[in-house]
Amino acid sequence: MAMVSSLLWIPSYRSLVVSPVTMLRTLAAVTSHRHKSTRFFCSIWDSDFNFHHKNRSTALASDTSASVAVTSTPDSKRYSEYGRLLPCPAENFQPRIEHLVVKEGGTILDFVTKALDLPPLYIADLIHFGAVFYALVCPKPPLTATPEEMKLYNEVTDPSVLKMRSSIKGKTMREAQKTFRITHVDQFVEAGTYVRVHVRPKRFPRCYEIDWRSRTIAVTESYVVLNKPAGTSVGGTTDNIEETCINFATRALELTTPLMTTHQIDNCTEGCVVLARTKDYCSVFHRKIREKQVKKLYLALAAAYVPCGVMTHYMRPLRMAPKVISKDFIKGWNMCQLEVLECRKVPWPNDLVQEAYGIEDISWPNKEFAYQCKINLLTGRTHQKVVFQLAACGALIVGDSMYMPAATAELASPGLNPFGEYKKQFESEAHREWAAEEWAAKHGKEPGVTIGLQACQISWDEGDRSYDAGPPWWAQ
Secondary structure, X not given: OHHHHHHHOOOOHHHOOOOHHHHHHHHHHHHOOOOOEEEEOOOEEEOOOOEEEOOOOOOOOOOHHHHHHHHHOOOHHHHHHOOOOOOOOOOOOOOOEEEEEEOOOEEHHXXXXXXXXXXXXXXXXXXXXXOEEEEOOOOOOOOOOOHHHHHHHHHHOOHHHHOOOHHHOOOOHHHHOXXXXXXXXXXEEOOOOEEEEEOOOOOOHHHHOOOOOOOEEEEOOOEEEEEEOOOOOOOOEOOEOOOOHHHHHHHHOOOOOOOEEOOOOOOOOEEEEEEEOOHHHHHHHHHHHHOOOOEEEEEXXXXXXXXXXXXXXXXXXXXXXXXXXXXXXXXXXXXXXEEEEEEEEEEOOOHHHHHHOOEOOOOOOOOOEEEEEEEEEOOOOOOHHHHHHXXXXXXXXXXXXXXXXXXXXXXXXXXXXXXXXXXXXXXXHHHHHHHHHHHHOOOOOOOXXXXXXXXXXXXXXXXXXXXXXXXXXXXX
């Protein structure tokens, strides 16, 4: 497997060319090993992807002969469908996550290739992208797990089995079930190891379209300020740490040390991001954020007028989107405040501009004018609060496909939102939670590429260091 390893870590990975001879040798090397493997599928919640993934495909037989039979005659259509991760597709595939338990130790590349019947170079790409994870002990499946899945879990976590594994001695069950990212194709996985494979990672085709040098606002010895393009990830997602701003900016600036993330803005948001050049400055900037020394201003393109002044809402304390918020105080809910500094009428972006930036049609009834708002966040540091607080006022951000369906439903049937202007009275905490879940279900999907939101300015050290992103996409 050394040949695959050496190919994988070539710096110019994006322009990697693999010869047919190399492919044949790699396939031969992988199929020369035999592994017993058991697949199980469960319904999970992944906070970085915000979706429920269900798979009830037929499990592979756990005996060696059946496993070999699957891989000895590879499906040419399957191998064509899962060729390489590059070049990057223009659109994302339907997410697919596989959960595996190792029955016989070996290298991660050999095991996953055999278990999923996929090309070894594709699996090597997934490992390079950071899309393969492991835990020494299988985490407990959710309540939706099938009897077969629970049987497998009970088998591999039986105390009599676990006490025979030296790798987990001295660890608590919680420590042994903690997941880690696989970093190398030759990494050894022992019997009983849990493996999670994000077979279809989230992709960021805009990374390959951007002139990253032109997006650089400032370069100092300690940090780089980047005007992050919408449709890109600052530091990566759970299943993709390759197609990121830090990687592409590092390469474009020809830096010898990779840049480091100091803070985040959403994939669909553009604007100022500070990337550290050293670990020391990364720690320094984190401290400045904790001590509220960093100030960020936002420009939002809203579908309706927003009055200037302070806006206060209370957010249900749940990490997953969409957020449910109330105009009135609710015990246990987090207070969110922002200040609208100015709001002025601007033309609604025309169809060509919206198409160029991948703006999703939010079916707003009046698209003659929009409203550009300058906003200062007074509580918290997540720009997502701009999105859902404006949505709660009926002034959705252009391109906001998540909150649009609920907002239009409320416009059509005032009082539908149980936490809105016509708030409902709840008999109990359970009744309120049920209403929150029902209201959240009326929201749409996460925006795909771009929304009308820009982190337009960032400053710290009492304004001594201040940077502007320039005109937002809708004004160019």
